[in-house]
Amino acid sequence: MKTASDEIPGPPGIDRRTLLRGGAVAGLGALVSASSVFAAPNDAGPGGPEPSADGLMLTKFTDPLRTPPVLRPRDRGGYDELTVRMRTADVTVHSQLPPVRMWTYEGSFPGPTIETVRGRRLRVAWENHLTGNIPVTAVDFGQMGGPMPDPLSNHPGTEGCQEVPGVAGLQPWAVVHLHGMLTGGGNDGWMENLVGPGDVQLSAYPNEQAATALWYHDHTHHVSRFSVYAGLAGLFVIRDEEERALGLPTGRHEVPLVLSDRNFALDGTGALTGRLVHKVEMVGMRLMRALAAPYTLVNGVVWPYLEVEPRWYRFRIVNTANSRIYRLMLLADGRPVPGAFQVIGTDQGLIDKPLAVDGALNLSSGERADVLVDFGAFRGRSLKLVNTMEGVTPGASSTRHDLLEPDVMQFRVADRRPSAHFTPPRTLSAAFRRTAPGDLPHEGAARWVVLAGPGSQNMPELWEMEEVAEAEAQGITFPAAGIVQVKDAEGRVTTLRRTAMRYDDGSAFTVAHEGVEIWKYLNLAASPHPMHIHLAHFQVLSRDNYDVSGFDQAVRGSARPIAHLGAAKLEPHELGEKDIIRVGTAGQIRPGPNGTPGELVTVAVRFPVVGRGVHHCHMLEHEQHMVRPLVVGPAGHQHAGGHHH
Structure with a gap:
């Protein structure tokens, strides 16, 4: 099945925007299940599970990539409307790990992908139904004399750490910022305008900007590092006619990759419990290093795999990690694939023409990239998406750089004849031009x-x-x-x-x-x-x-x-x-x-x-x-x- 934006065909003479509006349903909006949106092919490909780095205990590439459900607004005539509920939920992030208690949007992590159409004004009621104190254990550690060569943040558990005061009792106050939406200050999610359980944040978004992928997340002043870590993040996609006319990969060939990192607690036997642990190193016992957790999640799954066809795919990549910079490379047989990523869009929309990435695709916290990848030359093979560091062999670990486990996910390319149905367009956005x-x-x-x-x-x-x-x-x-x-x-x-x-x-x-x-x-x-x-x-x-x-x-x-x-x-x-x-x-x-x-x-x-x-x-x-x-x-x-x- 295709994505929500292409679920209804656009026959000649009928305005596609009208079709999208007519396709919305009442209630909270049209919520399309994850199994029917961006779904992977069913036939098995190459590759398979692999052990992770020593001490991390979870097997890599055990679970398929999960794609968040798509939430579409309902038509209110002159504008669209949507209700999104924040609620506490137990989320499965790996089949070998107990469910993880999280603060979520609509019970999923990441939250539903909100899909909208350019020019349709949108009003969102962000309802706070969160319960309990924040489901995160915050600890820190450190030693005199500078950073550790193998910091405790590379490993699960809280041994050798001390609890950060004031975090365990944090109550579920929240405020939503739609990152990248060009809306006025009254609707931007001002970080001190909090709503508590039972309350609602009402925001109006003009939605008058180019087709792109934004993301929404909690922006509570002083504690966003804990509330976003608890799970309050999701993708927001804007569609328009210019993008549709390009014939870019859609449906199961358009895949969001929402990147994040997490750490988990251990029980008395040394087994992972699924409790979120926010663990940072204090250099000289006073200076806090940025968070770097050992488990990489893609769309809320730890080290997933994705079965793909030998053809072009479109990936909407967003770095939602607290602080980690992802330097992404695609490896085949352990070697980087030259020019694997063809960038077609940035934070705020399509660029003028596809640009090949030479080396790593560097995404810092909050950045997005819209890329094309061709798996046509890799039929019957598996590839890895890895996080890298300068001076470290791509795919190798570096404990000093908080990179105990460099693998991000695995792609399993089906052994079938490559598809030649798509060629990247030479021109993407006629409206875009570089500032002169x-x-x-x-x-x-x-x-x-x-x-x-x-x-x-x-x-x-x-x-x-x-x-x-x-x-x-x-x-x-x-x-x-x-x-x-x-x-x-x-x-x-x-x-x-x-x-x-x-x-x-x-x-x-x-x-x-x-x-x-x-x-x-x-x-x-x-x-x-x-x-x-x-x-x-x-x-x-x-x-x-x-x-x-x-x-x-x-x-x-x-x-x-x-x-x-x-x-x-x-x-x-x-x-x-x-x-x-x-x-x-x-x-x-x-x-x-x-x-x-x-x-x-x-x-x-x-x-x-x-x-x-x-x-x-x-x-x-x-x-x-x-x-x-x-x-x-x-x-x-x-x-x-x-x-x-």
């Missing part, structure tokens, strides 16, 4: 955001900056706290002064509705950070390497300018419209406070909606500290009435 110099603003200074790494409180810091006039900069003695100088490729030095750092520092970036701004993200830390802007979408203009050794970590300012080293290459999935971008080297973190080259990522941001939102790091373990408010308002309101009040 003439599209950029020529007035006003760029926004600067500096990612400064751990400060005096051993917490990662996000600094909002302003440019300092050259005359004023000459009077500064360097290094000075909160002052950073940057020398660009032409040798020009820009002096930046910190204006805000903490969430409640008071001031906020205030931007004009329908405006275009240049934002510059400068990473001075050893860790990469995925940066997300609400109420906006953007294109990445450039990625440049910088020498950050001139930054004085103790003083928290630059002793000498942060100097340009050279341009870095943008990856295919970074060339389209986006709402999140990784700033920092993917796949490798070298020791020392300035052990990895810094990066400056420049983006052109557009603000099509108004309201109060935030911009922040999407590593959920950093989100509490690396988040700042953002206000988008009508341009005329900013100066109305003069300055008499």
Whole structure:
């Protein structure tokens, strides 16, 4: 059976949007079961179960990939409507593991894939029916002298750890953010506008954006790292006529791959219990590393397999992990398949033409990629999708890099004649084009955001900056706290002064509705950070390497300018419209406070909606500290009435 978007054929002379609306049913909406959507073929292929890394106990490739059910809204005339219930459920994630208690949307993990049509306004009632305290045991561990070569987070259980205070008693408050939806601040899921059990969050989404895959998740302030880990995440797909006309793979040949990682508790006998464990390492007993759990889940199944035909497939990949960066490669007989991924879309929709990935497909937390893969040359064989690290042989483990088990899933290609019914289109979206110099603003200074790494409180810091006039900069003695100088490729030095750092520092970036701004993200830390802007979408203009050794970590300012080293290459999935971008080297973190080259990522941001939102790091373990408010308002309101009040 085809996907919900293609369930009803579109004969000539009948508007497909009308057909989709007419096909919706009353009640909560049309919920199509997982077995009938994106289903795999029934005939067995090659490959088979394999043992996982020592100590993980679960057998890889035992369970077939499960695809979330599709939930379609009902027609209310001028708009569509949907009710989605958050509820506590026991979810099977592996046949050798007891059911896992989770907080879910509609009882599944991930939640149902909400499928909509562009231009149909959507109203969603997010009902909170959650029960009990959060079903997650939060612990941490650490030792003096730096990170462990084989941290306890590589392994299940809580031995050697201490419980994180205040988590076990967390009650089921929630707020839903539809990540990537261009909607006003009142409907964006403001992280402090919580709803408790029995209450409902009402959100209206314009749905006026290109066909793409978004995702929805909990955004509760201070605790999203635990609530999303508990299971509150799901996929949201927008369809439109441009996408349909391309004839891309559909039905069982269009497969969502929702990536995440988890850890589990052990009982007194050393057996896995299925209880979720959020386990992080404290470096020097104070600095929290980002979460990296040993079990990889795809669509809520630990190390699944998928039976495929020898033909082209479309994969909608989304990284919903708290913090882990997935550097994905497809291996055949243990060797990478060159150009295996053909990127056709990014966070916010289709690009102009397919682009082959050279090396790994790097997706940080929150990023999405729409890719085509051709299994035609692999009939009767099995392949693996693996997570990799720079400097580590693809498919090999690296305990130091939290990669005890690198395998993600297995593909079993049927032994039959390859299908030649599909050829990737040369042109994808006629509406998409890369931002040209003439599209950029020529007035006003760029926004600067500096990612400064751990400060005096051993917490990662996000600094909002302003440019300092050259005359004023000459009077500064360097290094000075909160002052950073940057020398660009032409040798020009820009002096930046910190204006805000903490969430409640008071001031906020205030931007004009329908405006275009240049934002510059400068990473001075050893860790990469995925940066997300609400109420906006953007294109990445450039990625440049910088020498950050001139930054004085103790003083928290630059002793000498942060100097340009050279341009870095943008990856295919970074060339389209986006709402999140990784700033920092993917796949490798070298020791020392300035052990990895810094990066400056420049983006052109557009603000099509108004309201109060935030911009922040999407590593959920950093989100509490690396988040700042953002206000988008009508341009005329900013100066109305003069300055008499």
